[in-house]
Structure formats: structure tokens, C-alpha cells
Amino acid sequence: MARPPGPFLLLLSFLLLLLLLLTAAATGRPCGPAGLSRDTVLGRPGANVTLTCREQGLANVTVSWQMEERGAGGGPRRRLAEGNALLLRHLRYEDSGRYGCYGGGRLLRSLRLLVEEPPETPRVSCYRRSPDKDILCxxxxxxxxxxxxxxxxxxxxxxxxxxxxxxRCRYFSKARKFVCRVKVPPGADTESLVVSTCVSNGAGGSAGEDRIITLSSVPVKPDPPVNVTVQALEKAPQRLRVNWSYPSSWDPRFYWLRFQVRYRPEPAQTFTEVDQVMTPWLDIRDALRGTRHVVQVRAQEEFGHGTWSEWSREVVGTPWTDPWDLTSEMGPFSSQFPMDDDGTYGVTLPPELFWEDAADGAGGAVVKASARSVASPYAFLVAGGSLLLGIALFVAIMVRYRQMWRTGGQRGAKPEGEGQHVLVPLGPPSPPLSDTPLLSPPSPPDPRGLHVTNLDYFFSGQ
Structure with missing residues (x-):
């Protein structure tokens, strides 16, 4: 009597069955071309390829080549070189198409040239644009x-x-990436999903590694802020006001964002960053006078969940410049590159996919900015006015003392007795205390009394 299989054999059988199921599921996802036909010639971009009409050349027959159809760009039929072999140098994607060799007025052979580069292996990353949006890979x-x-x-x-x-995934040439929208199956909001990718063309195919994701584990990556502007503040030569708006894919009524701003003066390449900005605006207080500044903004979920968004497009602005300062270089206060859109993919695609790569062709040496001190004419006016006021005050004091010296000299030259004033008693002798009434009647002023305004009395010799 046969013994029943042990636990190890049962586990092994279960693993083999699971492997068969996974293999069967994988066979329904082929990755790669179905195969090239016998009349197709594969060429790499930039390489050379030779098309042969016949294995052995025909005697007394002139063979000519013509391009019957162009694969990538389209175009009319055109005549090429003559001979049994056609050499094509430095292939391009536009060279793909069907080529025919003719001899004696009839078609001898037709070949299809395919210019392809095997695709790169996809390295997929998935994220959500907001907590209530779909998943993008x-x-x-x-x-x-x-x-x-x-x-x-x-x-x-x-x-x-x-x-x-x-x-189906879509390729965005400006962002140079493939983007796929993950449609979650009904009822799978709390389940784990397996995401697989495949990229193929005529030269081959490449499959990416399977990713296991859940709606709760997918990180949140917001779209970059939009409507970024830079404004100069009047009479503030070292300040710039930066304003921006929430992206349309993020609803600020339920979730907030925090922002990071970076800026640099041209032509420097090093940015200054400001973190933990909770408002959709920022005042830059250390801008360089009369210098254009490049500014960018990015966003993240309020409490730091998920990852930072891409940086917004670069905008430039120049601080306020005194119009009386003829030595400064005037420039536009603010500028923003227009946004372009080369297609639609519903409302689920982030806007940075349609932007030009601002970093392309941005090479060159870094030039050290020269600092110049700019003096305002108001400073010169204040300094000149203060100087004139001091000179006038000094002259007035000197004139006053000179008059006093002259007056003193003239008084010293008067004859004896002239200009002298006799001291007049202020009143009669006081009566005894018993004869003095408590209230005396007012008496008219004595014209001979002492007047304080008579300055000659103080300057007299007595």
C-alpha cells in the first residue's frame, strides 16, 4: 500500500502549481517584436548598411535603386545610385522605408530597411499627484x-x-519620458496591484521589473506651482516679491502644500534656497541691486508626506532701480516663459511633461559678478545742503561778534562823563512798618527807573 505524500511534497507541489500559474499569466504579456520578415534589413542609427540586389550581378544590365516609400517621414519616390549594391551611410530614422532595385525596366528585388535602436529597459516609478487623484507610472x-x-x-x-x-503609455518628447495612467480595477482600492511594463520596437523589446503597489503606499508627488511671477518693489533696490498659485490638480480646501523657493543672480549658477514657506508668496530681501535674478518654486504635501514636485519653470526679475541713477542698467522687472502644450491626455498628466528642458544648452563658464556701489543723488543734496547751512551759520556768528567788538571799541573812546548814567534810587525811604498800609495804591511808572532792555547800562564802566 502506497504511503501518502509528506508535508514537504505537498509544499513542493503547491509551489510548482503557483509557478505554472504565474508562467501562464506571463505568457499573455508578450514583450518584443513578432519577428522580422526575410526581406527586412535592420540598421542601427548612425551606422552604415549595404543593400544587395542580386547575389550575382546581371551581365549587360544596368541596375538602379529607387526608394519606393519612406517609413518615418513620408515623401515622394526618388531615384538613388546605380549598381548591384547600394551603400547607405550614417543611417537616420528617416531612412527607414522600402527600397527597390530595377534592371531592364522591371523590378528585380524589393527590400525594407528598418532603422531602429533596441529600447532601454524601463525603470518605473509610480506616484499620485494628490491624495484624491489617480496613479501615474x-x-x-x-x-x-x-x-x-x-x-x-x-x-x-x-x-x-x-x-x-x-x-497604452504615451511618450512626451519634451520631458523625455513615458507616462502611463494606472486604472485601478473596481473593488481593488484596498488590494495590492501588480504593475508590469514593456517597451518594444522593430529591433527588440525590453520588459521592466514587476512592481507591487497599493493605493495607500503610493507616494504623493504634487505638480509644480503655476503662475510664478517676480515683481520689483518700489523704492526697495534689494527686494523682490515672488507670487505663485496652487496647481490645478491640488485642491487647497482639503489639503495644503508647503513650498521651497530658490533664486540666483545672473550669471551665477549657485542657488539660494528658502524652506518652509506656507504662503503662496515670498519677499526676497537680499537681492543684488540692478541684477536680474532667476527664481523657481516647488511644492510638497503640508506635513512632508511623499516627495517634492518638480521645479517650476524659471522666471526672472530685476529689483527696483532709482530712475535718477544713470549708471544702473535698466531691465525688465519680470518675465515668464509661456507654457506650451503639445497634446492632451485628459486631466491626469502633470504640466511639467509639456515643458522644454531648460537645462539643455545651458553650459558655459560661470562669470563672477562685479559689485558696484550706486550712490543716490539725494545723498549729495543732503550733504551739500548741510554744508551750506553750516557755512551760513558760521558767517552769521562772525558778523555778530564783529559788530559787538566794534561797539565795545566805540564806548571805550567816549569822553569822560558822556554816556554815563546817574544811578537813581528806586523810591523814597521806606516808612516804619507801622505806617505802611497793607495795600498801597498803584503809582505811575517812574520814567527814570531802570530798564532791563537798556543794554548800555550793563556795558558801562560803573
């Missing part, structure tokens, strides 16, 4: 893919036997 590319490159994303429940749902 994306991956960047080092080089621009061929026009025939296609990317697909599959989504399925982790422990379900159902087939994966295929979703």
Missing part, C-alpha cells in the same frame, strides 16, 4: 526612442487569477 529615457517604439503597462490584482489589463 513613468520612467525617463537617456536617448530619444524611434517613432515606432511602443510602451505598454499591465495591471492586475496580486492574488487573483484574472488576466492583466493592458494600458
Amino acid at each position: 513613468e520612467w525617463p529615457l537617456r536617448v530619444k526612442p524611434s517613432p515606432a517604439t511602443r510602451a505598454t503597462l499591465w495591471v492586475k490584482r496580486r492574488f487573483a487569477a484574472e488576466d492583466a489589463t493592458a494600458q
Whole structure:
């Protein structure tokens, strides 16, 4: 009688069954081209390729080549070189198409040239633009893919036997990345999802590693702030006011954002960063006088959950300059590059995907800015007025003392007795205390009395 299988054999059988199920699910997600036909010649961009009409050349027959159709760019039929072999140098994507060799007025052979580069292996990262938005998965590319490159994303429940749902991804040339929108299956809000990616073209295919995600574990990555402007503040030569708005994908009524601002004077390459900005505006108080400044802003969830957004597009602004200062270089107070949109993908795509890469072609040496002290004409006016006032006061004092010296000299030259005043008693002798009434009647002023305003009395010799 056969013994029943032990626990180890049961576990092994379960693992083999699970492996078969996973393999069966994977076979429904092919990644790569179906195969090249016998009349197709594959060439790499930048390489050389030779197209041969016949293995052995035809005697007394002139062979000519023509391009029957152009694959990537389209265009009319055109005549090429003559000979049994056609050499094409430095291939481009636009060289893809069908080539035919003709001899004696008839078609001898037709070949299809495919100029492709095998796709890069996708390294996918997923995020949410806000806590109540859908999931986006994306991956960047080092080089621009061929026009025939296609990317697909599959989504399925982790422990379900159902087939994966295929979703088409879109390539954005300006951001140089593929972006896929993850459509969560109904009822899978709290379940784990398996996300798979595949990129393929005529030269081959490449599949990315499967990612297991849940709605709660996907980080929040907001869109960059929009409507960023830089304004000069009047009579503030070292200040700039930066304003911006929340992105349309983020609702500030339920969730807030915190911001980070960075700025630099041109042509310096080092930024100064300001963190923990909770308001949609910031005053820069250490700007350089008369110098254009480059400003960018990015955002993050209020409590630091998730990751920072991409930096906003660069905007420039110049601090206020005194109009009387003829030595300063006037420039525009603020400028903002216009935004462009080369397509729509619903309302689920972040706006930075449509922006130009501001860093392209931004090389060059860093020039050290020279500092110049700019003096205001008001300072010269105040200094000159103070100097004139001091001179006038000094002259007035000297004139006054000179008059006093002259007056003193003239009094010393008078004849004896002239100009002398006889001291007059202030009144008759006081009567005894008993004869003095408590209230005496008022008496008229004595014209011979002493007057304080008579300054000659003080300057007399007596």
C-alpha cells in the first residue's frame, strides 16, 4: 500500500502549481517584436548598411535603386545610385522605408530597411499627484526612442487569477519620458496591484521589473506651482516679491502644500534656497541691486508626506532701480516663459511633461559678478545742503561778534562823563512798618527807573 505524500511534497507541489500559474499569466504579456520578415534589413542609427540586389550581378544590365516609400517621414519616390549594391551611410530614422532595385525596366528585388535602436529597459516609478487623484507610472529615457517604439503597462490584482489589463503609455518628447495612467480595477482600492511594463520596437523589446503597489503606499508627488511671477518693489533696490498659485490638480480646501523657493543672480549658477514657506508668496530681501535674478518654486504635501514636485519653470526679475541713477542698467522687472502644450491626455498628466528642458544648452563658464556701489543723488543734496547751512551759520556768528567788538571799541573812546548814567534810587525811604498800609495804591511808572532792555547800562564802566 502506497504511503501518502509528506508535508514537504505537498509544499513542493503547491509551489510548482503557483509557478505554472504565474508562467501562464506571463505568457499573455508578450514583450518584443513578432519577428522580422526575410526581406527586412535592420540598421542601427548612425551606422552604415549595404543593400544587395542580386547575389550575382546581371551581365549587360544596368541596375538602379529607387526608394519606393519612406517609413518615418513620408515623401515622394526618388531615384538613388546605380549598381548591384547600394551603400547607405550614417543611417537616420528617416531612412527607414522600402527600397527597390530595377534592371531592364522591371523590378528585380524589393527590400525594407528598418532603422531602429533596441529600447532601454524601463525603470518605473509610480506616484499620485494628490491624495484624491489617480496613479501615474513613468520612467525617463537617456536617448530619444524611434517613432515606432511602443510602451505598454499591465495591471492586475496580486492574488487573483484574472488576466492583466493592458494600458497604452504615451511618450512626451519634451520631458523625455513615458507616462502611463494606472486604472485601478473596481473593488481593488484596498488590494495590492501588480504593475508590469514593456517597451518594444522593430529591433527588440525590453520588459521592466514587476512592481507591487497599493493605493495607500503610493507616494504623493504634487505638480509644480503655476503662475510664478517676480515683481520689483518700489523704492526697495534689494527686494523682490515672488507670487505663485496652487496647481490645478491640488485642491487647497482639503489639503495644503508647503513650498521651497530658490533664486540666483545672473550669471551665477549657485542657488539660494528658502524652506518652509506656507504662503503662496515670498519677499526676497537680499537681492543684488540692478541684477536680474532667476527664481523657481516647488511644492510638497503640508506635513512632508511623499516627495517634492518638480521645479517650476524659471522666471526672472530685476529689483527696483532709482530712475535718477544713470549708471544702473535698466531691465525688465519680470518675465515668464509661456507654457506650451503639445497634446492632451485628459486631466491626469502633470504640466511639467509639456515643458522644454531648460537645462539643455545651458553650459558655459560661470562669470563672477562685479559689485558696484550706486550712490543716490539725494545723498549729495543732503550733504551739500548741510554744508551750506553750516557755512551760513558760521558767517552769521562772525558778523555778530564783529559788530559787538566794534561797539565795545566805540564806548571805550567816549569822553569822560558822556554816556554815563546817574544811578537813581528806586523810591523814597521806606516808612516804619507801622505806617505802611497793607495795600498801597498803584503809582505811575517812574520814567527814570531802570530798564532791563537798556543794554548800555550793563556795558558801562560803573
